[in-house]
Amino acid sequence: MKLQQLRYIWEVARHDLNVSATAESLFTSQPGISKQIRMLEDELGVQVFARSGKHLTHVTPAGEVIIKQAGEILSKVQSIKQAAQEYSAQTEGSLTISTTHTQARYALPKIIRGFIDSYPDVSLHMHQGTPVQIAEEAATGRADFAIATEALEHFKDLIMMPCYEWNRCVVVPEGHPLIDMPLTLENIASFPLVTYVFGFTGRSQLDDAFTAKNLDPQVVFTAADADVIKTYVKLGLGVGILAKMAVDEVADGLVVLDASHLFQSSITKIGFRKGTFLRGYMYDFMQRFAPHLNKELVDQAMACHDQEARDKLFDDIELPKF
Secondary structure (H helix, E strand, O other): OOHHHHHHHHHHHHOOOOHHHHHHHOOOOHHHHHHHHHHHHHHHOOOOEEEEOOEEEEEOHHHHHHHHHHHHHHHHHHHHHHHHHHHHOOOOEEEEEEEOHHHHHHHOHHHHHHHHHHOOOEEEEEEEOOHHHHHHHHHOOOOOEEEEOOOHHHOOOEEEEEEEEEOEEEEEEOOOHHHHOOOOHHHHHOOOEEEEOOOOOOHHHHHHHHHHOOOOOOEEEEEOOHHHHHHHHHOOOOEEEEEHHHHOOOOOOEEEEEOOOOOOOEEEEEEEEOOOOOOHHHHHHHHHHOOOOOHHHHHHHHHOOOHHHHHHOOOOOOOOEO
């Protein structure tokens, strides 16, 4: 059994059983991957993938167990490499962050600027996507850190820690009648709404607030990008509801109304895969982003057996408010 064979079955599973796409991503040949997978199956005495002719159709029950363990082994191998690199080049390496547009645009710029100044030899990469995509990237090792508000709790292989609380505001064009009305959920729901796509940036708390009041607002436009939401509010499409952090540079012609009294606060979290070897600059990045996440607390979180125990570590910590 070779590490290369384990990597092949892991990557084939990740590429939806598309051997051609796997070969392209690994800069190797399709026949070579197929041959190595067959050799591994022969050695193990079980099929990892079921086939129809030359095509892989699905992962077998035995294959599901084997692929999961292969992923854990590959993760350990990467940790060993990182551990060695930590001692051979303590301020060199790479860091990949997967996050949403709102975090990338409004929460992270100052953190990134300071981090790059302190670690010029660390190659920093940022991926943007949906919260589910973000969590999956961290869970599969394609990103070191996932930073998001939604969906991280669905990935049990991630160690999640709270970073800060935030709430919402209402954005309307100048002269909009809502400006002169009491800002209530009932009054907001009487107008068409423009807000985040479901699953983005605390959207679930927003929906819960209206549901609790038996209100069914008309959401006429959704987007993942706060700047896009502001653009269409300015065009008169509807009343915008978005994160307060996203209105530090509101364009002329828009009025911002604080709506934090109407909605439950949301918590942005940072997550990374269990078993990850955290290098010194990775600890530093987390503390820059969330000052309470010092090395001691992060190590305690990593030592917890489950997320419930991990959450209790933060019960008495007052999170920063963005």
